[in-house]
Amino acid sequence: xxxxxxxxxxxxxxxxxxxxxxxxxxxxxxxxxxxxxxxxxxxxxxxxxxxxxxxxxxxxxxxxxxxxxxxxxxxxxxxxxxxxxxxxxxxxxxxxxxxxxxxxxxxxxxxxxxxxxxxxxxxxxxxxxxxxxxxxxxxxxxxxxxxxxxxxxxxxxxxxxxxxxxxxxxxxxxxxxxxxxxxxxxxxxxxxxxxxxxxxxxxxxxxxxxxxxxxxxxxxxxxxxxxxxxxxxxxxxxxxxxxx
Numbered sequence: 001x002x003x004x005x006x007x008x009x010x011x012x013x014x015x016x017x018x019x020x021x022x023x024x025x026x027x028x029x030x031x032x033x034x035x036x037x038x039x040x041x042x043x044x045x046x047x048x049x050x051x052x053x054x055x056x057x058x059x060x061x062x063x064x065x066x067x068x069x070x071x072x073x074x075x076x077x078x079x080x081x082x083x084x085x086x087x088x089x090x091x092x093x094x095x096x097x098x099x100x101x102x103x104x105x106x107x108x109x110x111x112x113x114x115x116x117x118x119x120x121x122x123x124x125x126x127x128x129x130x131x132x133x134x135x136x137x138x139x140x141x142x143x144x145x146x147x148x149x150x151x152x153x154x155x156x157x158x159x160x161x162x163x164x165x166x167x168x169x170x171x172x173x174x175x176x177x178x179x180x181x182x183x184x185x186x187x188x189x190x191x192x193x194x195x196x197x198x199x200x201x202x203x204x205x206x207x208x209x210x211x212x213x214x215x216x217x218x219x220x221x222x223x224x225x226x227x228x229x230x231x232x233x234x235x236x237x238x239x240x241x242x243x244x
């Protein structure tokens with residue numbers, strides 16, 4: 001059975017993507033910090049192995065690659081941050097942390113598994129999916145740190161998509177605000193979240209399943225001629241003005 005590594009597969013978009021990939025028949029290897037949540041997710045998914053560790057530890061990626069095996073059909077890096085602070089309140093540590101978790105982690109994950117991805121490529125190529133944000137292209141106040149980090153993710157994706165082709169495809173999904181545990185501090189405030197939802201042409205916030213469907217498709221052989229793309233799944237936020 002073809003196997004996909006998912007970093008951050010215990011909740012939110014990562015777990016929803018894991019479910020979507022299992023529904024497509026992939027075996028999974030989940031990598032995340034919380035060992036208890038890893039075991040819970042693995043038990044609910046079936047055909048799933050796990051690695052517990054922290055993406056801020058460079059040695060973790062080699063451990064994941066070894067545990068996941070010598071042949072991979074895909075890799076999903078669904079680890080991220082939401083650090084919303086204005087310019088005057090951002091520190092160098094904030095920017096370093098956001099870059100390390102979002103961009104450097106994605107690089108190290110791909111680097112560690114590149115050989116296995118080439119080995120498992122098949123005719124359609126192995127599929128890698130990274131995650132950006134609508135804010136990387138739109139420009140929102142108080143988003144400097146996360147937009148800078150996710151902009152680096154987009155640059156990384158297109159560079160490595162060229163370098164690893166044709167055996168490996170790399171694409172980026174760029175959501176708008178989505179109802180995930182990571183975004184709970186924002187979405188739990190119904191007044192605030194309703195106001196943000198109204199800024200979207202489709203008049204609602206995203207769900208993990210909205211994002212996961214595209215992510216799983218991009219990993220799969222059905223997306224065999226798609227690589228180097230940044231694709232918005234954002235309720236129209238990046239391209240459309242609301243009627244109001």
